[in-house]
């Protein structure tokens with residue numbers, strides 16, 4: 001029974017990122033923006049990526065979608081994409097543009113595409129039909145001199161040559177309705193729509209070709225809180241309805257708690273914790289995750305005392321030895337400046353909650369992991385100390 005379950009789970013793999021590294025070769029030194037990041041994303045899963053500004057979230061998203069431009073270079077690692085089977089909803093025209101030759105065998109034994117090796121034409125097919133990308137301030141990226149309907153129809157024209165004009169128009173109306181925009185807005189121009197509606201139109205375009213994965217980088221930051229929540233709910237409902245996986249990036253961890261199945265937390269280019277949203281909310285293990293969780297107001301759950309994290313992240317050109325968070329960590333000890341911690345299960349009870357922190361490694365801390373209260377207390381003392 002268990003074997004079948006494990007096999008089925010691994011069959012659901014959609015994206016596998018292995019030891020990805022990205023540097024910006026700036027004139028004043030190489031900025032190590034993404035450092036040895038590994039994670040998997042399953043079909044239909046919503047993964048939230050959080051971390052302070054500058055920790056490498058956008059760079060990671062650009063690297064996965066092969067949108068990096070010099071001076072950014074991928075200096076190591078692998079991005080594997082597991083294409084859907086024949087039963088999937090993709091159009092045959094689009095499927096055929098993905099390479100058949102040179103496929104690798106992924107970690108679950110299935111055929112995988114090596115995204116970092118795709119040719120420009122394969123990349124175009126991959127980006128629209130398999131992966132849609134919505135980047136920061138996307139709602140201002142709509143073409144101001146084209147109606148929203150025509151912008152959707154344009155995407156269909158380019159990628160669905162099998163569709164006739166009537167089918168394309170019908171699909172554009174269907175997509176607008178899906179995101180809560182009435183059909184009579186088909187001929188509206190972006191300036192005739194509110195910010196929230198423009199963002200909905202962008203989501204409709206992202207969904208146009210039934211992608212398997214949508215990557216969204218801070219898509220709602222320009223909106224007020226109420227509209228932001230409506231849009232997040234819409235995104236989550238649509239992803240659940242179509243079993244679309246979502247990689248959602250924000251610096252606001254509280255937004256991710258409701259939206260995501262899994263949350264990954266980045267600090268100074270590294271992934272420092274990955275777990276289900278419930279586990280992160282109930283008991284964040286990495287001291288950085290704890291600090292981040294208490295740095296934002298939360299609309300639900302018990303009231304938490306907002307404390308913030310004193311100090312600032314390191315310059316990514318000169319990353320300190322050992323744990324990159326140690327200089328701000330209230331519980332850092334000797335090993336933290338000597339050994340780089342690796343992501344590993346943080347507790348025996350939950351092997352799926354991974355943290356890159358020596359506090360959870362018996363080799364370095366034989367007395368066992370600190371309790372949540374201990375981490376909170378250590379933060380309070382740190383803050384008191386920084387005020388004194």
Ligand SMILES: Nc1ncnc2c1ncn2[C@@H]1O[C@H](COP(=O)(O)OP(=O)(O)OP(=O)(O)O)[C@@H](O)[C@H]1O
Nearest residue numbers: 024026031033052053054055056057058059251316
């Ligand atoms: N063109 C560039 N040249 C040099 N360094 C860069 C360049 N673009 C980004 N960086 C640096 O790379 C690091 C990661 O940036 P990135 O934008 O990926 O972070 P982020 O977590 O997405 O931040 P934000 O939430 O502010 O978008 C930062 O330290 C940033 O200063």
